[in-house]
Amino acid sequence: MRRYAPPGRAWYALRRTLPPWSWERNLDELLRFCREARIDEVIVKVDTEEFSHGQVPLDWLREYLPVLEHIRNALAEIGVTYSLNPWITLGHTDRGRDSRKAFPDMQMMVGHDGAECKACACPLCETWRTHTTQLWRLYASTRPAVMWVEDDIRTFNHLPVRYGCFCPLHLKAFSDRIGRRVTREELVEALLAPGEPHPWRARWLELQGDIMVDVVANLAWVVQETSPETRMGLMSSGPDLHCLEGRRWWEFARALQGQADHLLSRPPLGIYSENSLRDFYYGGASIRKTRRALPPGAIELTEVENYPFSTFSKSVALTAMQMALSSALGCHGVTLNLFDHLGNPMVNSAEFGRMLHEEKDYLTALASRSSPEAKFAGIGILQHERASVTKHLRPGADYGELADDGGAWAPLLEAMGFAVTWDWENAPVLALSGQTVRAFGDGEVERMLERGVLCDLQAAQALIDRGYGRYLGVKIAKRGLIHDLGPVAAEEFFDPEFGGEPQRYLSATLPSLSSDLEVGVLELAPGARALSRLVDCDRQVVAPLMTVFVNELGGRVAVLPYDLGGLWMMAGFVQPFRREQLHAVLKWLARGPLPLFVLAGGYALPTRAEEPGFSRVTVFNLSLDPWQDTRILLSANGRQCQRVEFLDESGQWVPVPAEQWRTTEDGCLCIVHPQPLTYRRPGAWCVFWKP
Known part of the structure; x- marks a missing residue:
């Protein structure tokens, strides 16, 4: 298969919608932007957000396919990878849509409380499965490098449904498993029974897990039958929440990977709109928890998203911090959802393009010492x-x-x-x-x-x-x-x-x-x-x-x-x-000594990763105050330090003077960083140990 997102460099994958009424002028600007901002890949989003039809009409997609093929060819001419991101699979939320008019036989999602969707489908529904198979065969015919499955491939957060699916199809499937008819009210009461879990809870979560494995296996089969070179990508919502639907991560991932050599993973980073630097704790945990849940070998591109778009929503500086977090934690790259999906020019937020160009060398230097295999x-x-x-x-x-x-x-x-x-x-x-x-x-x-x-x-x-x-x-x-x-x-x-x-x-x-x-x-x-x-x-x-x-x-x-x-x-x-x-x-x-303790001002985000021959330490300052004389204490585990290197502002790994590090009596390596450390960029050190 085609080489994709090689490790050790910063990979930029821009998520962009080119609507039918403006795609030509949007494409001209996109090609210029890719060159100027050093974009490696464009993930084209289809029937997106505000202008979504709900369940996508087949005729609409057939008319749009030539546009996708034109975009793919134009990107190929400038050496940029083309991937595809249908905005819905089951559907995110209704948003006023009612797909029952176009699909009267489609079973929509039903919540634990009886709420019913009008545009978000039940994954057991054969009408939805047949329609989605036809859609995804058309998508795959454009031969994308990656077909992304959105994070709506879940049973929760399909407003007005909060937790699903408790439709007649699901209730019948569960009743068949336990050998007697069960109502929604009975099932929910058992699932939420206080104290020792009711036996039905394990059976229900097992059923939900089985259904979703079957759904994604079919998506992979449809795509790769049409385009064997296409890899599959998964946007997820975090292991804590997917517990609610009984996701068995390894089985689910293997089914979605299909015949490809790798699955792609897009863990959420949150901070869609800027609030506090403390929100970075969620993103740092999300990367590591999602990686832990998946089988080894997934290619990771984090979700860096700015919603509802522009610097009024999120600053360029905070966006750059999220990208640095991704590189520091060993991800292969980032997906960038920075501009609206309404057909408006990207030049309205030109600051992001300048930042992407300026930060790439620094992020590549950070990524060059950060592997996803590190523990x-x-x-x-x-x-x-x-x-x-x-x-x-x-x-x-x-x-x-x-x-x-x-x-x-x-x-x-x-x-x-x-x-x-x-x-x-x-x-x-x-x-x-x-x-x-x-x-x-x-x-x-x-x-x-x-x-x-x-x-x-x-x-x-x-x-x-x-x-x-x-x-x-x-x-x-x-x-x-x-x-x-x-x-x-x-x-x-x-x-x-x-x-x-x-x-x-x-x-x-x-x-x-x-x-x-x-x-x-x-x-x-x-x-x-x-x-x-x-x-x-x-x-x-x-x-x-x-x-x-x-x-x-x-x-x-x-x-x-x-x-x-x-x-x-x-x-x-x-x-x-x-x-x-x-x-x-x-x-x-x-x-004895701890693996890593950082003594500095308030709100650190420290990590230590073990690479072959060296330990990598990164520390983010999640406060607005510069830190002075930051002290890094890490256990040496009986080893002797050979040298320490620090990533400077220009993106160069430079030696740390010997007088700034020493081994303490209790077996710690202590590094003192005398320069101010600000939120703008993380402190990054590599400690090389004597053989």
């Missing part, structure tokens, strides 16, 4: 595609609460300078939150508890429910909202061995200005030790908080009995006192 090192975070199957729900839970909730520690730890990883198997410490640990087998859980584990309230409860309470060193006497405990004032960090001292207080109300945070009142087992406690307005003890314990397996466990998934305001939790305590606790859990 990230840090505090381990769990995810599991069966988390929705095993989750215990509260009475009256919303359907969305079935989502995987195992990542709450990740942005909190990163903000305080601790690198995290979803490659958790070799992590010295695991940070457990939510109920994801319920999805793991007994042997896996016991191996976790043999090393260092940090638990929030929900994770501790899940382990206790499974019979592992004696390994935690605590019992949960009761749970409730923090202000139900009385006039709680502050958390006191009193233990000097773990970053505390008497009367060192942190507000207990800041995390819950909008709503109370749930907390557990712990009873400590013999040998357990409290490091902090809640106190009232007279400084009297209300309840212990952070505890540490060495269990009978030899593992070390710390419990902080906050439900971190319910934390409303990050700034109330990530504080200098908290960072100091957690640094000591995590080192104690790890029995």
Whole structure:
């Protein structure tokens, strides 16, 4: 197959719509833009957004096919790759469309609450499958390098349907599986039953997973039968949400890949409109979580999107940061959805083109040291595609609460300078939150508890429910909202061995200005030790908080009995006192230096990746304040440093003077960066180890 997005360079794939009424002038501008902005690929979007017809009429597409062929040929003449991105598969939302008029036999999506779509189809519907097969055969006839499947290939977020599909076809298929007729109301009640999951939940998610594997296998077959050289691409919505529909990632990916050598993946980065630099935590996690979920070998092009377009929506600087994040985390390139799909000229936002041209050399230098095969090192975070199957729900839970909730520690730890990883198997410490640990087998859980584990309230409860309470060193006497405990004032960090001292207080109300945070009142087992406690307005003890314990397996466990998934305001939790305590606790859990700790101003996004012969460290400053004298501390694992290189502003890897790095007594490599580090570009270092 044709070589595509070679590793070690920045690959730009522009997503662009050329509407039927303006495609000729749009194409002239597009060809100029590709040359000037150094675009490698154009992903043509079809029947897009505001001018979408809903379910695409076959006659409309037949008339538009010559336009697509003309675009493909024109791009080929200037050496730019042509790919195709139909805007819908099932349909995103109705947006006032009613495709039932054109397709009266098409079954539309039905929600768990009975809501019905008018333009978003049910994936079991044979009318939809036949129509989509015809459409995709026509799309494939234009021989695109990649055919992208949009993130509407899911059962949730098809407004007015929030969670589907509970149409008659799905209910019949499920009834056939369990051997009796089931109504929508019965099924939803069983799926959301509190406590121990109802057996139907696993069967329902299995059915949904089976249906979607069958759907994407057919899409791949149709495309590759028509155009054998075409690869398939998948836009996804993140593993946490796809749990809701029982996605079995490896099986799903293999089915969609078809006969091609690679599948393409487009993980979401969020920040469609600019708000806060803190939103970067979502994108950094999304890249790593999606990569973890997929089989090895996928080509990754992240979703850099500006909606509703122009610099009024998102700045050029923030867009460049997202591109740098993609290169730093080993992605092959970026897809760029920067301009509207209404036929308006791109010159209206010419700033983006200039930025793309100027940044490419820097991004290529960053990508040259960043491979997708590298394993990230840090505090381990769990995810599991069966988390929705095993989750215990509260009475009256919303359907969305079935989502995987195992990542709450990740942005909190990163903000305080601790690198995290979803490659958790070799992590010295695991940070457990939510109920994801319920999805793991007994042997896996016991191996976790043999090393260092940090638990929030929900994770501790899940382990206790499974019979592992004696390994935690605590019992949960009761749970409730923090202000139900009385006039709680502050958390006191009193233990000097773990970053505390008497009367060192942190507000207990800041995390819950909008709503109370749930907390557990712990009873400590013999040998357990409290490091902090809640106190009232007279400084009297209300309840212990952070505890540490060495269990009978030899593992070390710390419990902080906050439900971190319910934390409303990050700034109330990530504080200098908290960072100091957690640094000591995590080192104690790890029995030595941490994989990576960055001591700098507030809101870091640090990563460490292990490449052959060197470790790559990148640090994003997600605050507006420049950092001075940033300190990078990474475990050497018994190795000696040979040299350190830093990526400078011009995109050159330059040696770091020997006086700026040293090995500490506890086996850390400490790098001091004396120059200001701003949000504009990440700090990037390569540490080469002696053979």
